[in-house]
Each structure stands twice: as structure tokens, then as C-alpha cells.
Amino acid sequence: MESKENSNKIGRRSVLKALAGVPVVGLLGYEILKKSKYDKAHNVQKEILNELGLTDIHSHVKTVTDASKxxxxxxxxxxxxxxxxxLAEALGFLDAGVFEKVGGAEAYATQIEFGNLNVAITGICEVFDMRAEKGLSTARHDIHTQGEFAKKHPVKRYMHYHDMLADKxxxxxxxxxxxxxxxxMTIDAVRAGKHVYCEKSLIRREEEIERVYEAVTGSNMVFQLGHQIPQNAVxxxxxxxxxxxxxxxISHVETSSNRNTPSGAWIRHLDAQGNPKPGDERSIDWKQxxxxxxxxxxxxxxxxSWARFFDYDTGLYGQLxxxxxxxxxxxxxxGIPASVMASGGQYFYTEFGDIPDVLNTSYEYPDKGLTLTxxxxxxxxxxxxxxIYGKDASMTLGADMTVTADRNSEKFSDLIGRGVIDPSTPMLSIVNDGGQAGGVDGVTSATSKYYASRGLTGTVIGGRNWDVTHLHLREWINAIRNGGKTSANIEMAYQEGVAIAMADISYREKCRTEWDPVNKRIIRVK
Amino acid sequence: MNAIQRNTVIVLRIIIGWHILYEGIVKLLTPGWSSFGFLSHSQWILTGFANWVITHDGVLQVVDFLNTWGLIAIGLGLVLGLFTRVAAFAGAALIFVYYLNNPPFVGLETGPVEGNYLIVNKTLIEAVALFLIGVFPSSVPFGLDSLIKKQRK
Known part of the structure; x- marks a missing residue:
């Protein structure tokens, strides 16, 4: 037999031996088919999504459309x-020096390819010379052509915002x-025929709400408030x-915002060495x-550190x-709460400013049978x-989202009984993870829990990572060009403004506040 | 090598080939699969490279393509015993790269794992086993290479 194998003729047995791997490949193929059939029939994820009627949930993400036309x-x-x-960076403008430092065109490849909004920053209005200079150098360097486009659209500094609004x-x-x-500024801008993107909070005091609402709704201008959260795919x-x-x-919605740094408490006038940051009366137009x-x-x-002062802000309410x-x-x-109660105090950062560092607030919605805290x-x-606490399930909604069935839910009692749903772990989670494009996990796996612990500032839509602030500005630009509603429009801003003012009054004046929808005013109940 | 030694190496070749081939096919069959998730959690010396890959759409697509088809080609080579040596060394190198992206070293954060590992994990063992398959005769008689060799004679 050895001598046969050594000859140039290939024996039948040798050929059969040499082909030993072929049936193995066949077996693997057969097993893969078997597994995929089994998985289809025993897909807990699909079963949960089916039962919940959420199989098409992927498709409920707004697509990102071209905004350069x-x-x-x-x-x-x-x-x-x-x-x-x-915001300027999200619009596509970044100081040339910073741009190079961060990594140049390579670091901004996605934005260069897909982020062009066809906008130019042609005006900077700033009371502080140093910041104005920074604004001008930012406006002079667009990310998409690395300054070529910006050269054709020179930027001008305005000493007062009225001058900017007057410029055609x-x-x-x-x-x-x-x-x-x-x-x-929003009122003056829409009256001057300018579209407005305004950072939060739109209002500081109750009396501003109606005026700004009427000014914006009475104009044809597109308004967007700086809340980028709705742009998140999750x-x-x-x-x-x-x-x-x-x-x-749903009977209870719980929100919170906790921080533990001086900067997070808006103490921002000192640099890293503890010296006051630059700026004096010569370089800052203090009166303006x-x-x-x-x-x-x-x-x-x-x-x-203006956010620490009720003169310029509403503290935690307006900021967070x-x-x-x-x-x-x-x-x-x-919508607008029927009544609000707030309590808290300034217990820790007592050096300057008058905003509280601890706050608890309840917003009542009796017509919806719900309290927001x-x-x-x-x-x-x-x-x-x-x-968000519901009778049948609760939802957590941060960078990621989970839905967990309630152990006493009547709606899910059958599924819990059959072991399809385990009320001790989330039955549904959507993770803001790259590559999985808002992937839905039927049952939270160890991996998705691991990813869930990491917060992300961007969102994945169409397989690409997007900065949510860019998407929010993009929506505003699209609405200016093509019409349509913005997410954080004036109706939403109005409801938010009233809710903030009610809480702010309740805290500062130590009273319960109620909303009078007929006369559109806040009532103090002492 | 006697027949038992030789055939044990061949069995090792076929089962590792099975594993790698299946990994490749799963990636091929999973809609929207990308190495983005894996690379974004890369740790140790390859972190910089992994970040470069995931921040460049084109590069990521090439890496995804090569990864999927590379695994399938290596897996088929090992199971069938075709170009066995090339497949074994290529597989060893590829799997060693996976290991380097997430080695179980002291102080490096790892995701959830099903066992306990310190410096050595199954990925490293698989890479070394592939190296072993490459340096030992492992395609005769149970492999297509044995036919090619004979024809050349």
C-alpha cells in the first residue's frame, strides 16, 4: 500500500482520505441551517417584540437627509x-489652530463628507473682545473646505446685537x-426677520413667556430651542x-440631575491655577x-459664573x-403642569450667588393622573x-433605554408565567452603540449591560455616528429652507417656560404655584 | 510521528477550522455586522490603530470585508486541509491580533467573560494551536493538500 501511494498514480483511497474535510464542511452547513431554523422558532427577542407589537421599532428613527442643497x-x-x-463646530466651523490640533481633515472625515449644511457664519456679536476674536477666527475656518468656503463669505463683528439684527x-x-x-433677543430677532436658534433656557421670568411666544408665533421665522435630546435615535x-x-x-415620571464639581455648580471664574480668568471693564462691555x-x-x-445668580438665570431649573x-x-x-411645589436650599456653595444646591420639585398633572418629579x-x-413608571412596565431613558415588565402587571402576567419575560431584568433595551444602529435587544445580555454603563454623547443613525447638536441645528436649517416643524419649537418652549417659571417662583417665594390656563398666568397659593 | 500523533493534529486542525469558518459565516449572515463594537473597546497597544480604523468609514468597511472573508477562507482551508500551512499561519496571526486588542492583563478592563483568565485566554491558546498546526505536518493524508503534493511529484 505504501508503495502504491508513493507512485504517481493517486489511489482511490487516498483521494477519499484527502477529501475528509468535505463532509465536515457539509455537516457545518447542515448544522448552521438547523440552528437558524431553531433560532427563528425560539427567538425570545422576536417573541417579546411580537407580543409588544414593536417589531418595526427600528424604523422609528428619523433619517438624516441632505441639508446642503x-x-x-x-x-x-x-x-x-x-x-x-x-454650536459653531456643529455648524461646520472651527478655529484653524484647534482644527489642526484635534487631528485635521482626518479627524473630521465624517463631518466633511456628510455634515455640510451650506451655511456661513457672517456675523459675531460679543461683548468681550477676547471671545469676539475667537468667534471671528472660528467663522473664518469652515471644516468642509478648510477655510476656502469661508474666505468667500467674510465675517463681521457687531458691537451691539441690534446692529447685527439690522443688517440685511x-x-x-x-x-x-x-x-x-x-x-x-429672540423677540427682537424674529421682529427683524431673522430665524432663531436659542440656547436654553428661553425665559428667566414669567413676564417674558407671553411676549416671546407672541413674537415668535406672530412671525414667519423658524425657531428652535437648544434641546438636542430628541435627535437621539434611542x-x-x-x-x-x-x-x-x-x-x-403611567403615574410617575422621575427626573434628576446631579453633579459634584465647582464647574458643574457654575463656579467658572477661576482658571486651573485658581487665578481669576481674563476680562475687565476695558475689554468687556459690561453695560451691554x-x-x-x-x-x-x-x-x-x-x-x-452668572448661572449662580437669580438675576441672570433660574439656576438648576433653567440650566438642567x-x-x-x-x-x-x-x-x-x-404640557403645562396644573401645580408645582418646590423645596431645597443653598447649603454647600454659599460663597456667592443665590441659587440652591439641593432641589426637590413636584409637577402635578391631575388630568393625566400623573406626577413629574x-x-x-x-x-x-x-x-x-x-x-417612567407604568402600571405594566417601567422605562429608564438615559443614553440608553430599558423597559422592564412589572412583576404585578396584569397585561404581562401570561408572558411572565410562561417564562418569556423575567420581571427582574429588562425585557427590552435599546443601546446607543455604534455598529448596532440603535439595535434592539430582546433580553438584555451581559454585553448590552456592559455597553449600557457607558454614556455616549452622539447617536448612531444609518450606521454613522452623529453629534446630536449637529442634528438639532440641521433640523433647524432644513426647516428654514424647506418649511416643516422643528422639534424644540415655540409651543414646546412655551410649555417648558411656564413649567420652569412655576418651579422657580415656588422655590424663591416659598409657595405652591398653579397655572391659570384661561388668563395664562401663574397663581401663587400661599 | 506515528498515526495517532498525526491524526490528533489533524483533528485539532479540523475543529479549529470549524470554529473559524463558523465565526466567518455568522458575520456574513448577520445583517449590518461590523467590527466597530469590538474595535471601539480595543485596549492596550492596538487601541490607536483600532480608533483609526473606526473613525474612517472606508477603512472600517475594508477591515470588515477582510475579516469576514479572511475567516471564511482560513476556516475552509483548515477544514479541507487546503493550503493548510498558509491557512494555519494566517489564522494564528489574525487571532493573535484579536488577542492583542483585548488581552486579559492586570489592570485592563474587560467585558463580561465566561471564565477566569490572566494573561492567557482561549484566544491566545487558539492562536498558538494554529501555529502548532502550521509547523507540524497536518494535511496528509486527510487533506486536499495531499492530492496537490502528489500531482506535483
């Missing part, structure tokens, strides 16, 4: 601090000033799950900065609760995601 939109930016820098060469404004300017799917009634009767607020001598604390309210209102359409503190970074 149409006429050029010339944008003026009012205020150019930290938030404005982020500005089509739209982005307002990113301290909060005490937002309402009046959020859009969560909203649809709520709309279909998966949670059953104060605007309609009572006169106060120049203060570097007030200039940088506004995002929470918008998220909940976009998902549940709560907001708890916040500035002395602990332990957080928990927004939680």
Missing part, C-alpha cells in the same frame, strides 16, 4: 463663549448668551414605545452684558431641568436615568 444661509452668532464654540446680510441668528438676554424609539402604550398607565438687569459694579464672578422637561415633554406630551443636587455625582 438650497440657498446659502448667513448666520450671525450672538455670544461666543463655550457653548457657542460647540444676516438671515438667521444663533443666541448663546447668558439666559437673561434670551427672551428679548430617544425616538423610546418615544414610540411609550406612544404604543407598552408601559400601561447687564442689559435690562439692575446695575451692579463689574464683577468677574458674575461675568463667568429644562433638558429634563423637554425630554419628558417630547416623549409624553405632558425633579430632584437635583450639586454635591453628589451619583445619578440615575429618567424613569
Amino acid at each position: 438650497g440657498d446659502l444661509i448667513r448666520i450671525g452668532m450672538v455670544g461666543f463663549g463655550g457653548r457657542a464654540t460647540a 446680510n444676516i438671515d438667521a441668528v444663533v443666541i448663546a448668551t447668558p439666559d437673561h438676554h434670551h427672551a428679548q 430617544f425616538q424609539q423610546a418615544k414610540e414605545i411609550i406612544r404604543r402604550g407598552t408601559l400601561g398607565k 452684558w447687564l442689559g435690562p438687569m439692575p446695575y451692579y459694579p463689574f464683577s468677574i464672578e458674575r461675568y463667568y 431641568f429644562s433638558h429634563e422637561f423637554d425630554a419628558v415633554n417630547q416623549a409624553l406630551h405632558l 425633579y430632584s437635583a443636587n450639586l454635591t453628589s455625582s451619583r445619578t440615575h436615568p429618567r424613569t
Whole structure:
């Protein structure tokens, strides 16, 4: 036999031996088919999605459409601090030096290819010279052509925002000033025929709400408030799950925002070495900065750490609760609460400013049979995601989303009994994870729990990572060009403004507040 | 090598080939599969490279394609005993790269795993086993290579 094998002729047995791997491949193929059949028949994920009527939940994510077509939109930016820098980058503009430092064209490949909005920043209005310079150098360097496009659309500095609004060469404004300017600037801008993207919070005091609402609704201008959460793919799917009634009767929505750093408490006037940051009365137009607020001598604390002062802001409500309210209102359409009760105090950061560092607030919706609560503190970074409590299931909604069946749910008792649903772990989770494009996990696996613990600032739509702020601005630009509604439109902003003002009054005046929908005013119940 | 030694190496070749072939086919059959998730959690010396891959759409697509079809080709080569040596060394190298992206070293964070590993894990063992298959005769008589060799004679 050995001699046979050594000959040039290949024996039949040798051929058969050499082909030993072929039936193995065949067996693997057969097993794969068997497995896929079995998986199809025993797919708990599918079964849960079927039972919940959520098999098409993937499709409830708004697609990102091309926003570069149409006429050029010339944008003026009012205020150019930290938030404005982020907004400019989301619009496609970044200082050339920073651009190179971050990694140049390679680091911005996706934005260069897909993020072009065909807008130019042609105006900067800023009371502080140093920031104005930063704004100008940012506007002069667009990310898409690395400055070539921006060269054709020169940028101008305006010393007062009225001058910018009077200029016919500005089509739209982005307002990113301290909060005490937002309402009046928005009113003046829409009256001057400019579209407005305004950072939150739109209002600081009750009396601003009706005026800004009437000004915006009485104009044809497109308004967007700076709440980017609804652009998140996970959020859009969560909203649809709520709309279909998966949670059953909802009676409690819990929101919170906790932080534990001086910067998080808006103490921002010192640099890393503990020295005051730059700026004085010669380089800052203090009078314009104060605007309609009572006169106060120049203060570097007030200039940088304005959010600590009720003169310029509503503290936690305007800065953080506004995002929470918008998220909940976009998902549940709560509208204006019937009454609000707030309590808390300034117990830790007592050096300057007058905002509280601990707050607890209840917003009552008796017609919806629901209470919204907001708890916040500035002395602990332990957080928990927004939680929506339903009779049949509860939902957590942070960067990721989970839905967990209630062990006492009548609706799910059969599924729980059959072991399809385990009420001790989420039955549904949508993870904001790259590659899985808002992937739905029927039963949370160890892996998805592991990913869920990591928060992400972007969102994945169509297999691409998007900055949600970019998507929010894109929506605004699209609405300016093609019509249509913005997510954080003036109706939503109005409801939010009232909710914030009711809580703010309740805290500061130590009373319960009620909303009078007929006369559109807030009643203090002492 | 006696027949038992030789055939044991061949069995090892076929079962590792099975595993790699199946990994490749699963990636091919999973709609929208991408190495993005794996690479985004890369740790240790390949983190920089992994980040470069996932931030470049085109590169990621190429890596995904090569990964899926590379696994299928290597798996088929091992199961069938075709170009066995090339398949074994290529497989060893590829799997060693997987290992380097997530080695169970002290101080590196790992995702949930089903066992306990320190420096050595199953990925490393599989890479070394493939190397072993490459350096030992492992395609005669149970492999297509034995036919090719004979024809060349």
C-alpha cells in the first residue's frame, strides 16, 4: 500500500482520505441551517417584540437627509463663549489652530463628507473682545473646505446685537448668551426677520413667556430651542414605545440631575491655577452684558459664573431641568403642569450667588393622573436615568433605554408565567452603540449591560455616528429652507417656560404655584 | 510521528477550522455586522490603530470585508486541509491580533467573560494551536493538500 501511494498514480483511497474535510464542511452547513431554523422558532427577542407589537421599532428613527442643497444661509452668532464654540463646530466651523490640533481633515472625515449644511457664519456679536476674536477666527475656518468656503463669505463683528439684527446680510441668528438676554433677543430677532436658534433656557421670568411666544408665533421665522435630546435615535424609539402604550398607565415620571464639581455648580471664574480668568471693564462691555438687569459694579464672578445668580438665570431649573422637561415633554406630551411645589436650599456653595444646591420639585398633572418629579443636587455625582413608571412596565431613558415588565402587571402576567419575560431584568433595551444602529435587544445580555454603563454623547443613525447638536441645528436649517416643524419649537418652549417659571417662583417665594390656563398666568397659593 | 500523533493534529486542525469558518459565516449572515463594537473597546497597544480604523468609514468597511472573508477562507482551508500551512499561519496571526486588542492583563478592563483568565485566554491558546498546526505536518493524508503534493511529484 505504501508503495502504491508513493507512485504517481493517486489511489482511490487516498483521494477519499484527502477529501475528509468535505463532509465536515457539509455537516457545518447542515448544522448552521438547523440552528437558524431553531433560532427563528425560539427567538425570545422576536417573541417579546411580537407580543409588544414593536417589531418595526427600528424604523422609528428619523433619517438624516441632505441639508446642503438650497440657498446659502448667513448666520450671525450672538455670544461666543463655550457653548457657542460647540454650536459653531456643529455648524461646520472651527478655529484653524484647534482644527489642526484635534487631528485635521482626518479627524473630521465624517463631518466633511456628510455634515455640510451650506451655511456661513457672517456675523459675531460679543461683548468681550477676547471671545469676539475667537468667534471671528472660528467663522473664518469652515471644516468642509478648510477655510476656502469661508474666505468667500467674510465675517463681521457687531458691537451691539441690534446692529447685527439690522443688517440685511444676516438671515438667521444663533443666541448663546447668558439666559437673561434670551427672551428679548429672540423677540427682537424674529421682529427683524431673522430665524432663531436659542440656547436654553428661553425665559428667566414669567413676564417674558407671553411676549416671546407672541413674537415668535406672530412671525414667519423658524425657531428652535437648544434641546438636542430628541435627535437621539434611542430617544425616538423610546418615544414610540411609550406612544404604543407598552408601559400601561403611567403615574410617575422621575427626573434628576446631579453633579459634584465647582464647574458643574457654575463656579467658572477661576482658571486651573485658581487665578481669576481674563476680562475687565476695558475689554468687556459690561453695560451691554447687564442689559435690562439692575446695575451692579463689574464683577468677574458674575461675568463667568452668572448661572449662580437669580438675576441672570433660574439656576438648576433653567440650566438642567429644562433638558429634563423637554425630554419628558417630547416623549409624553405632558404640557403645562396644573401645580408645582418646590423645596431645597443653598447649603454647600454659599460663597456667592443665590441659587440652591439641593432641589426637590413636584409637577402635578391631575388630568393625566400623573406626577413629574425633579430632584437635583450639586454635591453628589451619583445619578440615575429618567424613569417612567407604568402600571405594566417601567422605562429608564438615559443614553440608553430599558423597559422592564412589572412583576404585578396584569397585561404581562401570561408572558411572565410562561417564562418569556423575567420581571427582574429588562425585557427590552435599546443601546446607543455604534455598529448596532440603535439595535434592539430582546433580553438584555451581559454585553448590552456592559455597553449600557457607558454614556455616549452622539447617536448612531444609518450606521454613522452623529453629534446630536449637529442634528438639532440641521433640523433647524432644513426647516428654514424647506418649511416643516422643528422639534424644540415655540409651543414646546412655551410649555417648558411656564413649567420652569412655576418651579422657580415656588422655590424663591416659598409657595405652591398653579397655572391659570384661561388668563395664562401663574397663581401663587400661599 | 506515528498515526495517532498525526491524526490528533489533524483533528485539532479540523475543529479549529470549524470554529473559524463558523465565526466567518455568522458575520456574513448577520445583517449590518461590523467590527466597530469590538474595535471601539480595543485596549492596550492596538487601541490607536483600532480608533483609526473606526473613525474612517472606508477603512472600517475594508477591515470588515477582510475579516469576514479572511475567516471564511482560513476556516475552509483548515477544514479541507487546503493550503493548510498558509491557512494555519494566517489564522494564528489574525487571532493573535484579536488577542492583542483585548488581552486579559492586570489592570485592563474587560467585558463580561465566561471564565477566569490572566494573561492567557482561549484566544491566545487558539492562536498558538494554529501555529502548532502550521509547523507540524497536518494535511496528509486527510487533506486536499495531499492530492496537490502528489500531482506535483
